[in-house]
Amino acid sequence: MNATPTDLTPPAVPTGLAAVRGDGRVDLTWTANAEADLATYRVLRDGVEIATVTGTSYADTGLANDTAYAYRLVAVDTHGNRSAASAAVSATPTDLTPPSAPTGLTAVRGDGRVQLGWTANPETDVATYRVLRDGVEVATVTGTSYTDTGLTNDRSYAYRLVAVDTHGNRSAASAAVSATPTDLTPPAVPVGLAVARGEQRVTLSWTANTEPDLATYRVLRDGVEVATVTGTSYVDTGLTDDTAYAYRLVAVDTHGNRSAASAAVSGTPTDLTAPATPTGFTAVRGDGRVDLAWTANGEPDLASYRLYRDGLLLATVTGTSYADTGLTNDRTYAYRLAAVDTHGNDSVATAVVPATPTDLTPPAPPTGLAVARGDGQVVLTWTANTEPDLATYRVLRDGVEVATVTGTSYTATGLTNDQTSAWSLVAVDTHGNRSATSTAVPATPTDLTAPAAPAAPTAVPGDGQVALSWPANADPDVASYRVLRDGVEVATVTGTSYTDPGLTNDTAYAYRVVAVDGHGNRSPPPRRPPRPRPT
Known part of the structure; x- marks a missing residue:
C-alpha cells in the first residue's frame, strides 16, 4: 500500500471584506491573505458560491436594484484546503442615475419676496426639487413653484433648481435666474391735514407719515396736483380771496408707491391781519369790583374788544371801559384784553393786569x-x-x-x-x-419824683426856742425845706437850719423836716423826730 503526505491546513478566514452598491451591481473588495500557497477566493452571495477570484475584488452585476444581498468570502489554497467563510457584509444595489437638470425656471419679484416657477421634469421617479438661493439650499418643493419670502428689498438674489429622484440622486443645477425684490406697499394715507387761510394764500400742514422710506407728499388742489413737498407743510399762494379750495394729500415712497388721497379739507383765503394789541390797559380795584379802562385802537375795521378774566372770556365791549362787579374782596383777578376786527381777527392779548378788590371803608375816628x-x-x-x-x-x-x-x-x-x-x-x-x-x-409831663427824706434834724433847745439844723439833700432840684413841729408845718426854709422861737420852756416838741423840689414834690418825713425841751 502506497501513501503520499499532503498539506491539510486551510488558509485563514479572509478579512476586510467591503461591499459598495451600484446600479444593478455590488462591488466587493477585501484584504489579500498572507499564505504563500493561496490559490483563489470563493465569493458567496446569500450562501451560494457565485465566483472564483484570484485577486482581491469582484463586481457582482446583473442584480436587482433595491434588493439586499449578503456576501461572504472563502480562501482556498493550492491543496484545495478551504478557510471558514468570512463574516457577512450586506449591500443593496440602487438607482444612481440622476434626473436631468430642471428647465424653464422663472423668477418674479415682489415686496420682500420672489415668486419662482419651472417646468416639471420628465423622469417618473423625480421626488422633489431643491431651491438654491445664492448657492444655498433654502427649500424642498414637490410642485413646480415656490415663493421665497422674508427677503431684503432692493437686493439681487440668484436662484437655481436641482431635481432629486426617489433614490436621492440629484440633477445638475439649472441655469441661474436673478430677481430683486422691491417695496410694492404704498404708504398709509396722510392724516392730520389742516388748512390755515391767509390773504390770497392757504397754509397746509399735516402729520408726518411714519414709513421710513417715505419720499414726498403730493399736494392736490381741487383734484389737480400742484406741488411735491418733502416736509409736512406747504403754502399755496396766488389764490383768490373768498374763494373756497379743496385740498388733498398723497404720500409717495422711495419706490414710487402712492398712497390713496387723504380726505379733502377746504380753505378760503381771506383777510387775516389782526388788530394791534390794545394799549393803556389799566385795572383799578374797588370794593367788590374792578374798573377797567384802555386806549382806543386806531384800526378802521375794529369791531370790539374781548375782555378776559382769569383766562376766561368775561365780556365783549365796543367802548374803552368796563366795570367788573360782584367780585370777592381780597382775591386777585388777572385781566387781559384783545381787539377784534370785522373779519373776526383777534389781536394778541395784552399782558396780564392783576387787580384785587378790597374793603375801602375806613373805621370811625377813635x-x-x-x-x-x-x-x-x-x-x-x-x-x-x-x-x-x-x-x-x-x-x-x-x-x-x-x-x-x-x-x-x-x-x-x-x-x-x-x-x-x-x-x-x-x-x-x-x-x-x-x-x-x-x-x-x-x-405836659412833669417831675413827680419826691426828693429823698432829709436826715433827722439836730435840735438844740434854748430859752423859749429850739435851734434846728440838718444836712442838705443831695437832690439838685430841692427848692425848700418845710419844718413841722408836732406834725404842723411852721416854717419854709431854703437853707439847712431854723430857729423856732416863742416856745414854752420845759415843753417837749417833736420836729420833722420835709424837702420840697421845684415841682412841689415833697419828701417823706423822718420816722423818729427829736423832742427837744426849751429851757
Missing part, C-alpha cells in the same frame, strides 16, 4: 381819648372802636405817628418834662383803611 401825665411820660387811654375788622390804633404826637397799638391804652415814655405835646389817634382796619384822626388832647 373816641374817648384821655391823657394822664407822668414823670417823663404820658399815659393814653381811649374807647375801643366797634368795627369787627379793626386791626390797630396808630398813636400820633404832634401829628407824627409814634406807635401802633392793638389795645386801648398806651404809655409814651422818654418825654421831656414840662413840654406840652398834642396827642391823637387813628384807627386802622385789617385792609389798611385808616380813620380820620381823633381830636387832639394836650398833655
Whole structure:
C-alpha cells in the first residue's frame, strides 16, 4: 500500500471584506491573505458560491436594484484546503442615475419676496426639487413653484433648481435666474391735514407719515396736483380771496408707491391781519369790583374788544371801559384784553393786569381819648372802636405817628418834662383803611419824683426856742425845706437850719423836716423826730 503526505491546513478566514452598491451591481473588495500557497477566493452571495477570484475584488452585476444581498468570502489554497467563510457584509444595489437638470425656471419679484416657477421634469421617479438661493439650499418643493419670502428689498438674489429622484440622486443645477425684490406697499394715507387761510394764500400742514422710506407728499388742489413737498407743510399762494379750495394729500415712497388721497379739507383765503394789541390797559380795584379802562385802537375795521378774566372770556365791549362787579374782596383777578376786527381777527392779548378788590371803608375816628401825665411820660387811654375788622390804633404826637397799638391804652415814655405835646389817634382796619384822626388832647409831663427824706434834724433847745439844723439833700432840684413841729408845718426854709422861737420852756416838741423840689414834690418825713425841751 502506497501513501503520499499532503498539506491539510486551510488558509485563514479572509478579512476586510467591503461591499459598495451600484446600479444593478455590488462591488466587493477585501484584504489579500498572507499564505504563500493561496490559490483563489470563493465569493458567496446569500450562501451560494457565485465566483472564483484570484485577486482581491469582484463586481457582482446583473442584480436587482433595491434588493439586499449578503456576501461572504472563502480562501482556498493550492491543496484545495478551504478557510471558514468570512463574516457577512450586506449591500443593496440602487438607482444612481440622476434626473436631468430642471428647465424653464422663472423668477418674479415682489415686496420682500420672489415668486419662482419651472417646468416639471420628465423622469417618473423625480421626488422633489431643491431651491438654491445664492448657492444655498433654502427649500424642498414637490410642485413646480415656490415663493421665497422674508427677503431684503432692493437686493439681487440668484436662484437655481436641482431635481432629486426617489433614490436621492440629484440633477445638475439649472441655469441661474436673478430677481430683486422691491417695496410694492404704498404708504398709509396722510392724516392730520389742516388748512390755515391767509390773504390770497392757504397754509397746509399735516402729520408726518411714519414709513421710513417715505419720499414726498403730493399736494392736490381741487383734484389737480400742484406741488411735491418733502416736509409736512406747504403754502399755496396766488389764490383768490373768498374763494373756497379743496385740498388733498398723497404720500409717495422711495419706490414710487402712492398712497390713496387723504380726505379733502377746504380753505378760503381771506383777510387775516389782526388788530394791534390794545394799549393803556389799566385795572383799578374797588370794593367788590374792578374798573377797567384802555386806549382806543386806531384800526378802521375794529369791531370790539374781548375782555378776559382769569383766562376766561368775561365780556365783549365796543367802548374803552368796563366795570367788573360782584367780585370777592381780597382775591386777585388777572385781566387781559384783545381787539377784534370785522373779519373776526383777534389781536394778541395784552399782558396780564392783576387787580384785587378790597374793603375801602375806613373805621370811625377813635373816641374817648384821655391823657394822664407822668414823670417823663404820658399815659393814653381811649374807647375801643366797634368795627369787627379793626386791626390797630396808630398813636400820633404832634401829628407824627409814634406807635401802633392793638389795645386801648398806651404809655409814651422818654418825654421831656414840662413840654406840652398834642396827642391823637387813628384807627386802622385789617385792609389798611385808616380813620380820620381823633381830636387832639394836650398833655405836659412833669417831675413827680419826691426828693429823698432829709436826715433827722439836730435840735438844740434854748430859752423859749429850739435851734434846728440838718444836712442838705443831695437832690439838685430841692427848692425848700418845710419844718413841722408836732406834725404842723411852721416854717419854709431854703437853707439847712431854723430857729423856732416863742416856745414854752420845759415843753417837749417833736420836729420833722420835709424837702420840697421845684415841682412841689415833697419828701417823706423822718420816722423818729427829736423832742427837744426849751429851757
